[in-house]
Amino acid sequence: MSKWQHTIRLTRWLAGRRLPVPIVCEFSFDPADPLAVSVTFRTERQYPPRWVFARELLCEGFIARSGQGDVQIWPEYDEEGGCSLWIQVGNASGTALFEAPARPVAEWLAHSYAMVPRGRELAHVNWDALAQTFQ
Numbered sequence: 001m002s003k004w005q006h007t008i009r010l011t012r013w014l015a016g017r018r019l020p021v022p023i024v025c026e027f028s029f030d031p032a033d034p035l036a037v038s039v040t041f042r043t044e045r046q047y048p049p050r051w052v053f054a055r056e057l058l059c060e061g062f063i064a065r066s067g068q069g070d071v072q073i074w075p076e077y078d079e080e081g082g083c084s085l086w087i088q089v090g091n092a093s094g095t096a097l098f099e100a101p102a103r104p105v106a107e108w109l110a111h112s113y114a115m116v117p118r119g120r121e122l123a124h125v126n127w128d129a130l131a132q133t134f135q
Helices: 055-060 102-115 127-133
Strands: 004-015 019-029 038-040 049-056 071-077 083-091 092-102
Touching: 004 102, 019 092, 019 102, 038 055, 049 055, 055 071, 055 102, 083 102, 092 102
Parallel strands: none
Antiparallel strands: 004 019, 004 092, 019 038, 038 049, 071 083, 083 092
16 A cells, blocks of 8 residues: 555644744655654745654544644634644744644545554554564
């Protein structure tokens, strides 16, 4: 199976959610590393920022605030029943806050679970080969 990638337009919020800046991101899932997802923020930099984090963290972020470290994700609902997904990435040197439309992210995430179902992430690990690397 090959990687599953999807480009989604997000909003980067500057100045405490007062200044919206559109940005394009690429969400990626690789069945060879089924516990993780990555988000690459397309910028004009030679090496655009890329964050890799647990697929389960993204899934949990649709229900409630999730994550305690460099990546935090949470939902926000509007009066019409629409949903945005907030993604905050960063570390001690600074953070960035992004707002994503929930539906395309949820559809992309659902496709990743169709590729590798929840609970089956470690089914194809060659434990014997892995154990030998530590001997």
